[in-house]
Amino acid sequence: MNDLSTSPMSRTGHAGKTQPMRLARGNGINGDTTIRFTFDGRVLEAHPGDTLASALLANGVRLVGRSFKYHRPRGILSAGPEEPNALVELRDGARREPNSRATVTEVFDGLAATSQNRWPGLKHDLLGANSLLAPVFSAGFYYKTFMWPASFWEKVYEPIIRRAAGLGRAADDADPDSYEKATAFCDVLVVGSGPAGLAAARAAAGTGARVILCEQDSLTGGRLRAEQTVLDGRPGWEWAQETEQYLRAQPEVRIMTRTCVFGRYDGGCYGALERVADHVAVPQAGQPRQRLWRIVAGQCILATGGIERPIVFPDNDRPGIMLAGAVRAYVNRFGVVPGHQAVIYANNDDGLRTAVDLHDAGASIAAIIDSRLPSSTAAQVTARRVGAPLFAGGAIVKTSGHTGLKAVQVRDSAGQTHRLACDLLAVSGGWNPDIALATHHRMHPVYDEVLNAFVVSSVPAGLHIAGFAAGSLTTDAALAQGDALGRTAAQAAGFDAAIGPAPALPRAGQEEGYAIAPLWHALDRGAAKQAGRAFIDFQNDVTAKDVSLAAREGFWAVEHLKRYTTLGMATDQGKTANVNALAMMAWERGRTIAQTGTTIVRPPVQPCAIGALAGTHRGRHFKPHRLPPTHDWAVETGCVLTSNGIWQRAQWYPRPGETSWQETVNREVRSVRSSVGFCDVTTLGKIDIQGIDAATLLERVYVNAWRKLPVGRARYGLMLREDGFAFDDGTTARLGENHYVMTTTTANAGAVMRHLEFCHQCLWPELDVQFISVTDAWAQIAVAGPRSRDVLREIIDDSFDLSNEAFGYMGAAHVRLRGGVAGRLFRLSFSGELAYEIAVPARYGDALARLLMRVGAPYGITPYGTEALGVMRIEKGHPAGPELNGQTTAHDLGMGRMLSGRKDFIGRVMAQRAALSDAARPTLVGLKPVNAGDALVAGAHLLPRGAPASAASDQGWISSSAWSPTVESWIGLGFLCHGAQRHGEIIAVHNPLAGTVTEARVVPPVFVDPEGSRLHA
Amino acid sequence: MPDILSPCSPISTEPCRVGGLTLALAPPDETVSIGGFRNSLPALHEAALQALGASLPQTPGTATRAQDLSILWAGPNQWLASAPSGSGLMEKLQAAFGAHAALTDQTDSRVTLTLSGPYAHVIAAKLVPIDLHPRCFGLSSVALTLAGHIPVIVVQRDLEPSYNFIVFRSLVRSLHHDILAAMQGGIPKSEQN
Amino acid sequence: MRIHCPYCGTRGVEEFTYLGDATVRRPDPDAPEAAWVDYVYLRDNPAGPHPEYWYHAAGCHGWLVVVRDTRTHEIFSVRTASGGAEA
Known part of the structure; x- marks a missing residue:
């Protein structure tokens, strides 16, 4: 074995002692200001413009978290929203937010971040022993391991899974921040502000179209910030900045940064999440933490770029192993060198550029491993320029370093292995166009053999795809395509593309190469035999071995693979994993990737807090409230409120000294039955x-x-x-x-x-x-009880004759109140007493309630709520919601004879079906327990006395029940087979929830004044 | 004999201010809904012009005005007329075309909240899912829509622009809360140039 | 989804209430029971364009006949059920 480690890193830039890996420059960093944050309690320094990931790297922190299943030490893989590893808890107390991606978390002064999924500490994690239990955690482990005995599920398995497999901890308290929603309209929506997106926005804006440009990042520019691209002789990011300023000056252009378009919905609707105050400690007073946008767009241009793929090789998950493009982003945008001594491992020319950027930033390049054989000219030129050995056709077969990369083992094209000391491995397996939004309408991507990635198969109407997302490989091509599609989209939205001389497009000139040759993994046939674990999905700890096992066990269909192995789940949704897994499955099955197929994704493309979806509609304001006109007065009296749909109504009106709601309701009922009471019935x-x-x-x-x-x-x-x-x-x-x-x-x-x-x-x-x-126009109050007429005489103008002879039961009249207010009077009764409903314009409702209290005082008038209302209607046998439950017929309700035979009406023909008036159908009856104190419960089943409590003997149910202070017994309404013929029979009432059986007598459903003499008094 | 009932506002009449924005309860106009009978529509339109000097707007989403009287389109062959309190609107309309339309007093049915001040259109966009851009919604434009979960009629009052939100009386406090929350939520950065 | 109300313009689906098949016709009062059973219970569920009743509950209260592709939610036409405006 040859040890090719080169000299220690030459110190870069002016790195201070607190940020040893920081360079002097970084196009997205304000190095003049220093801010402080903590990671696991350690105070660290950063600059405005840093993400938590770049700040940690600047401080030499590589170990950031522990993995989901095996608690493997993990670092930072990416520089964007696709990050699977670097998940942390942010903030503390009620604002604690788990599973936050360090790569998109902007650092602010005072930010507290904590690593998660480790115990007791990040470096010494006892659950790391899970690694030794790897066989237990293999593909399908949820299904295999925790199958039986069933009695173990809740008591043993679930607690174990929850403790071991959880990631971060949610806050224990309610979220103190607020969220809101808004709608925006535009002719052309541009998603992504890289070269294609900026060019598209500029071109569309030139036609006069209304343009919204959304960028999930805090800065526009996309890869122009991450690369050393030169446009018209100047840094590409400067052109991005200028273009942004130009666009901001256009009256019909709106630029939304920190705004992720997370979903594409029907009819040109897009969901977007604006992170309004995620980058500050606490939102400004009253302002939301996040804002959910619904964007309605005539046309949309996706300029979402791409996501780089890792390569699958043994122990490819150590902190210090990063995506090559991410390394360039840290160097160029953030001014951070993620390692002193780097190895580059790539299957394409794009990845090799990392060597140049790192070298120019002062890092030393230990080696370039180019999986292609022969290697490209660009690779040879690069290797010479950075002074590093080039392994054409090489592969990484092993890595080492417990909590951070220390060395890699390379097998060269001749089969010889070499150990290379390094603390950074930049990996590129090629790039996937980010077409997630295009698949939300079930567009199935197709595999492109040239690009070695899935691309859009057919572009849905109203959608355009530009830049690398559409397969444009160079900056010039992306600019040109964005510009052209910007015009096309504006034209499709009804604007004249010939108008609007947009400034000339810049040129990058020298085109960057890509020259990818497929490489998905560096494993030998029979991945299970490989030493070390080759990870495919870092977030879910899914390895090549798991995919291999899934293939052997028959879960090779892509949708099965996903569910069986948990591949592609959780916060990153497999953005860096899915295609590698498909390639692995294709390899295992001896098929092509195209034959293996791919899954499509659902919204949201990035995590979206439930709080943002709820917006301001939470807690008491979850639903709007409708308030009846007497609401304020009722609340003043100390009433208890209840929800009736969204109406807030008085449920009962307790008086001092009353000890239970039952006591209050009993009093309210007795008052009405013996004298007079009133109730706001505006809600009808x-x-x-x-x-x-x-x-x-x-x-x-x-x-x-x-x-x-x-x-x-x-x-x-x-x-x-x-x-x-x-x-x-x-x-x-x-x-x-x-x-x-x-x-x-x-x-x-x-x-x-x-x-x-x-x-x-x-x-x-x-x-x-x-x-x-006209529900809201009238305050309508029921005045009920034998003295109701006396009370109304105090209110209604003397000229109106209230006598029974002049204004009998079911009378309706326009009336004037004393003093002149015009109202309506109805002689209606829900309680069964002499009763009226008086309606006045809603603005007088409050005053009418107060007036009734005053003029009714000599009669002991009492306001009553919905509870007493309910008791009295049950006493009177009036059907209400529980009886009109959608399953009952007029016959069931005892109203069969109301059906007119002389006219057509809705439901007439079908109501005549014999089954709907079958005597055996349960019909409305009254029920009275044999022991007056035996509570009847709505929902209880009615059975013949002595019959077993089984479905076979079920003959009906109780729909409504109450304690009747008038009858001095529990009473109920219910539906019973042959009910009308069974008055007097004693039946069993079975409450399966309480396990009780009591006895009740079947009675007519009217308990009070069956003759109706009170009504007509 | 003095009126024994005094009217009660469904919500505080005190305007709420956040920054330069104001949310206020509009004075209670007399309001009457007009439902044109299908067999007398030409006569109805003719009578409206003759007697009121204002047409019942036939273009959906528009309003007309004549002196103190404003008439909003409120659905096919339906309008909402309003005039200041005390103007005897119902009697006037009865006299003008009572035979040709269902006239229903809606004075107490609805309440109007007025949102005004710089960026009122931006605040309104947090509430109603309709396009308020001048190309789509202008002076006297009317929309029957939802503010969050609450049915409203939105009317653009002027070129400032400020808006009237006409809402069912029983829902006015919920709407007031929602508008106030939207005002406090601030002006999105992307709206500030 | 957005529906173009012939009166109110294009609005979000949350303003509308769905009822279903708009091809069924209420039978004559004297029609045989079978015709009523058909009208009340039997519905085709085509994969493709289908006329449906939608109610603009939060707008003009108009009942609309919307021809919608049940597979893609694409809307081909909207007219008022009473036979007035078309969009």
């Missing part, structure tokens, strides 16, 4: 219906007759669905010759409106009728 849907065909419409949507309803009267109505089942119910009043106001249940207000619109627009457009919601 109210629809104003007018027109000469209004009655016809009602006839067709309700089961019962409407034509003969006199003006000034209301009627109960039941609506069916077209399949014959009950849909909604409510009362509708006739206010004028062709004027009705319909009420719906609170829950179905929107659905009924939609239904009416459907009937009118789709079924009977010839009907001359108009309807509009």
Whole structure:
């Protein structure tokens, strides 16, 4: 074995003692300012413009984390969002954020970063012993190892997996930061601001099109920042900077940096995440941490560049082994040399340029290993220039260095091995065009044998691909393609491409070569026999051996391979792994990569926090709230609120001294039944219906007759669905010759409106009728109880006769309140008592509640909430939501006779099906426990007495139940087979949740005032 | 006899200011919805012109104005007319074309929040998913849409631009919260030139 | 997905409510039960362009007939169900 290690590194630049690997220059770094951050508690220095990765490298930190399964020491692989290894926890306390990629984390003064997945410490990690258990963790280990016994799952396996296999720790407290959403529109969206993207944006903008340019990085320029590309004799990044300034000056151009376009959706919609304040310690007051954009774009140009591939060889995961392009980015953009003594290992000319950049930065190049045989001219020139030996046709067969690379072992084309001391290995297996966004609509990429990568097979409408993402290999080609597609896209969006003299395109002149020859791995046939572990997916610790095993066990289809081995999962989604895995599978199976195929990706292309998707809609503001007009007054009284859909309603109104809600509700019910109470019922849907065909419409949507309803009267109505089942119910009043106001249940207000619109627009457009919601226009308050008329006499103008004779049950009238406010009065009752609903314009609702309290005081008036409302309607046997559950028919509800035989209405024909009125169907009954104190629970099953508690003997269910202070017993409504014929029978009530069986008597469903004398009082 | 009920605003009338932006409750206009009966549409349009001096806008997403009266397109053959409180709008419309359209008092149904100040269009873009660019949405443009989860009618009031958000009364506090949150969220950097 | 409402212009799908097949016709009230069963329950599920009812719930309250490719979500045409405007 030859040891070819060369002299120690010649010191570079003016590296200070705290940033020993820092160079003087770096086109994206402000070296004049020094900021401080901590890594695992150690205080380190950095410069503005640094990522956490570049800052760690500048400080000579190579070991950054431990791997997922085997806890292998890992460093920094890449310089971008594809990073699989360098995942850290950022910040602390409630802002602690796990699994953050150090390569896209901008360092700010005071940033605290912590390594993860190690215990007790990064350098000495006891779980590293997992490596010894490698056979347990092989492909499919979740499926094989933790299969049985089943009783071990929750108690043994899950805790073990969770402790050992987790990555970072989520914060324990609620996220203190806020997030928001916004929508943006443009004619042309350009994704990526490298040479192709900038040229495209410039060309499109020149036509007058509205352009949005999104760049996920903090700086524009793309690879122009990472390379030493020269455009028109000047550094390429200077041209990028100038172009950005030019674009910013254009009125219809918008540049969004730190904004990742993560998904492409139907109709030209794109999702983008703007990291507004990830690069500062705390967002400015009120401002969001991140902002989720929906971008609606006429046309889109993907200029997303490419992602470099590693090469698979034994122990290819040590800290210090990096992608070649990333090494150039650290040198050129960040002014950091990631190692003193470097080896370059590549299968293409692009990777070899790393040797030049490193050499120019002062590092020494130990060797260039070019897998191609013969090697290219460029390789020979490069090797001469940097003074390094060139191994044409060489391969790396081994690496060493426990927590960081110390040496590699090279096998030359003659089969001889050489040990090379080095602390940096720059690897390039070629580049994959980044076409993730193009695959979101199920476009399956095809394998390009020349490029040795998957490329777009067909470009979906409205999408254009430019630059390396489209296979353009040189800067000049990328610029030209971007420029041309910028015009094409603008033209497709309706702009004249001939307009707009954009400045001339710069020229790079001397074209860089690529000259790739495929090399996916440096393994011998039978990867399992290889010493050391050859990683394919660093993040999921998937090795060549795992892919080989998956192939042998039959999981060779790409989708199976992914799931069986966990390849391509987690934060990086296999950006650096997938193609190598496919190549490995192809090799194992003796097929081509094209035959093996590839998976496509779903959004998001980069991790996107759930908080950003929720935006401002979180906590109390998760959904909007609708507040009835008496809300403030009700809250002042100390009521307990409940959600009724998005409405916030008073549930009950506790009084001092009351010790339980039951006590409060009982009092509210007794007050109504003995004297008077009131309840805000504004939430019921109210629809104003007018027109000469209004009655016809009602006839067709309700089961019962409407034509003969006199003006000034209301009627109960039941609506069916077209399949014959009950849909909604409510009362509708006739206010004028062709004027009705319909009420719906609170829950179905929107659905009924939609239904009416459907009937009118789709079924009977010839009907001359108009309807509009007036739910919010009126504050409607139910005043119920034997003294309700006395209370209303204090409120309604004397000129209106409230007597039973003049304004009987189901009356409806325009009224004036004392003082002149115009309102409406309905004599409706949900409670079964003498009752009214009084409606006033919503602005008076608050005052009306206060007035009722005042004028009702002599009668002991009490406000009541939804709970008492519910108790009273059960006492009266009125069906509500639990009875109108979408599975019950008019017959089931005891309303079969309401179905008019003299007209067509929605649901008529299907409701006539014999099965829907079969006597054996469960029908509405009342239930009263044999022991008054035995609680009835909604959802309990009804069985014949003594029958086994099995599905076979199930005869129905309880839909609603309550303690009735009026009956002084639990009562319930339910549905029971042959219910109407079984009044008096005692049946069993089975509650499988509590495991109880009690007995109840079947009774008619009206518990209070079955004759209705109170209603008509 | 004095009115025994006094009106109550559904939300504080005090404007909220964030930077140069203002969110304010607009004075409660009288508002009437107009639903044209299909068999008398020509007569309705004619009567509107004659009696009000304003046309019922036939182009979706537009509004017309005559003195104090403004009429918004609110759906096919549907409009929302409003005039300052006390102008007896319902009576005027009844007299003008009561036989040709369903007239429904919506004065208490909806509340108008006004967003004004520099970059109001940027704040509005956080709320409504419609294109507010001058090429698409201008003076007197009207859109029936969603602000987050809340149905709203958005109207551009002037060239500044400032906007009216017309919302169901029961939802005004949620909308107010959402607009205020959007104002506090600041102006995206990409909007600042 | 975005739908071009003939009245309101192109809007995001969140403003709309989906109902389904717009090719079915409510039978005559006297039609045999089989025709009603067909109308209420039986639906084709074609892979390709399909006319569907969509309701512009958060906009003009218009019921629309949208011809949508069920495989790609591409929308070919939109008209109002009542037979008015077309887009």
